[in-house]
Ligand SMILES: O=S(=O)(c1cccs1)N(Cc1ccc(F)cc1)Cc1ncn[nH]1
Ligand SMILES: [Mn+2]
């Protein structure tokens with residue numbers, strides 16, 4: 265079939281652009297030290313061929329999600345400007361994602377809420393319905409959005425600015441994330457990766473109004489392993505030196521994300537919650553509140569264990585759900601993820617990539633020519 269070009273705004277599903285169903289590989293990196301042998305091992309190549317043939321496991325699912333991410337973010341970086349509302353920015357990203365991934369129930373779609381955290385807020389802010397906030401010229405906005413295909417979630421983020429004041433902060437975080445990507449590998453210890461990330465991050469300083477401010481790695485944010493339909497797979501890659509001897513393992517997916525700050529280097533929960541997710545191990549308890557029962561049914565049907573936000577509930581026709589939602593949170597069935605912010609007046613930045621530890625090599629799935 266003739267392959268189509270992507271439109272602007274992006275609306276052409278990727279199966280039209282990659283008709284043979286083969287999506288582009290991410291950036292490949294050989295393992296180091298005692299795992300370097302894997303690149304040329306016939307056994308490891310055999311294992312990979314088997315995985316590639318298994319429709320459930322094939323790498324094509326996550327590679328399609330990664331290509332969607334690259335094409336949507338390329339458009340977003342071009343059109344997002346000061347004066348746009350948070351809601352319009354979120355819609356721009358989500359409409360593009362849904363079209364290109366060819367959204368289909370729980371088979372494929374948005375991976376989690378579009379994060380648009382600004383300035384001292386580092387993560388987990390997304391506009392709720394009625395939010396009238398407007399992007400400002402001096403803002404430092406973390407654009408963190410996800411795409412999933414058959415539950416394989418691509419989690420990648422970048423920081424947008426509209427003047428050069430914080431270029432050094434962004435440079436520090438970009439370098440720290442690339443250090444994390446480089447240090448990741450089969451048998452790599454999470455605590456050692458964290459130390460390397462912190463060392464890179466804290467070798468930078470930012471000059472603001474003639475004052476030199478050291479860049480701090482945010483000590484209570486972290487990267488994470490990713491499982492099918494589960495954004496947090498249980499392993500965390502912290503950003504400051506620690507003694508976690510836990511190793512990365514073959515076949516695991518990791519989101520390597522780092523956050524730098526000109527403030528305390530520590531975030532606290534602050535502001536209205538937008539992000540939620542049903543717990544994977546949610547207790548099966550009898551719900552007496554009928555509205556909570558029907559809301560949980562809607563969450564199971566529309567999101568499963570994928571994170572969602574209030575706008576996604578609005579979109580699937582739910583209304584007046586707040587009491588029921590807070591009840592599900594109180595019962596430990598749904599986890600809330602409040603916005604995470606450093607001190608007011610400070611600035612935070614983020615870069616994030618998703619990588620896969622294949623039997624033969626590390627594949628940085630979300631790598632693009634932008635970051
Ligand atoms: O901070 S996390 O909760 C976490 C980090 C380490 C262990 S759990 N979080 C996972 C998540 C939670 C809710 C979401 F809606 C989406 C993702 C990291 C993250 N947020 C955005 N991108 N990546
Ligand atoms: Mn993310």
Ligand SMILES: [Mn+2]
Pocket residue numbers: 419487488519521616
């Ligand atoms: Mn993440």
Ligand SMILES: [Mn+2]
Pocket residue numbers: 600
């Ligand atoms: Mn809580």
